[in-house]
Amino acid sequence: MRRIAARTPPSEHARLRASGGTYEEMSGVAAVRQALYDEQGGICAYCEQLLSLPEAETGPGRKGRHKTKIEHFHPRHSKTSEDDACLRESGEAQLQHADTAWSNMLLCCHGGLDGANVESHCDTRKDGADICARFRNPKTTSVQRLATVEPDGRLVAASGMPHGAQDVIDGVLGLNNRGLVRGRHEFVRALRRRIAQKKQTHGPRWPTHRNGVADKLELEAQASRQEFPSVLLAAADRLRR
Numbered sequence: 001m002r003r004i005a006a007r008t009p010p011s012e013h014a015r016l017r018a019s020g021g022t023y024e025e026m027s028g029v030a031a032v033r034q035a036l037y038d039e040q041g042g043i044c045a046y047c048e049q050l051l052s053l054p055e056a057e058t059g060p061g062r063k064g065r066h067k068t069k070i071e072h073f074h075p076r077h078s079k080t081s082e083d084d085a086c087l088r089e090s091g092e093a094q095l096q097h098a099d100t101a102w103s104n105m106l107l108c109c110h111g112g113l114d115g116a117n118v119e120s121h122c123d124t125r126k127d128g129a130d131i132c133a134r135f136r137n138p139k140t141t142s143v144q145r146l147a148t149v150e151p152d153g154r155l156v157a158a159s160g161m162p163h164g165a166q167d168v169i170d171g172v173l174g175l176n177n178r179g180l181v182r183g184r185h186e187f188v189r190a191l192r193r194r195i196a197q198k199k200q201t202h203g204p205r206w207p208t209h210r211n212g213v214a215d216k217l218e219l220e221a222q223a224s225r226q227e228f229p230s231v232l233l234a235a236a237d238r239l240r241r
């Protein structure tokens with residue numbers, strides 16, 4: 001899981017905030033959802049799976065049936081109020097307005113809603129849980145990598161994350177369910193095959209410039225519409241060791 005570099009919100013967002021618009025009004029504005037999508041490179045803020053394009057979900061007859069969900073890092077109906085951690089993580093000075101704060105809104109996948117046998121994850125599983133004291137908001141934190149991927153596909157909290165972050169990953173966000181671990185593991189194996197092919201072409205001592213290859217993997221991870229970028233980042237880290 002990576003930090004999300006916040007962009008300037010669309011004018012529709014600013015206008016609704018200024019006129020005291022509700023979150024319900026805001027969530028129906030296509031430009032808001034599209035801007036969140038673009039900001040995150042088209043991947044879920046938590047599990048890093050590819051999201052459907054917002055405009056493909058809002059046609060006639062499909063109103064309200066978004067495959068993407070707008071997640072509030074500090075939850076809309078949190079029982080915690082004016083807590084230091086909530087103020088810090090939401091990025092909003094008045095928590096009663098955190099439901100429309102750009103810094104507090106993330107775009108997430110459907111979280112397993114569609115599949116009968118899929119374990120729930122991301123926003124769907126998190127529901128109203130307040131994780132402000134135990135995790136970091138990817139959009140307000142200065143931590144570049146919140147979690148990293150093990151070679152077996154498991155997601156582990158990065159060093160520097162708060163105590164309890166692993167419990168959030170496993171229990172609250174469900175990011176180590178079988179389907180997600182399998183997906184990441186397949187990505188790790190595909191990456192290994194690519195590297196093995198390079199070795200066949202260039203000789204067993206490839207790569208001679210490990211940092212160059214690691215840099216390339218990082219660039220690839222930064223490219224938008226790239227699923228599971230944390231797999232590439234973890235591979236780059238391992239190459240540099």
Ligand SMILES: [Zn+2]
Nearest residue numbers: 044047109122
């Ligand atoms: Zn997700």
Ligand SMILES: [Zn+2]
Nearest residue numbers: 074086130132
């Ligand atoms: Zn909170």
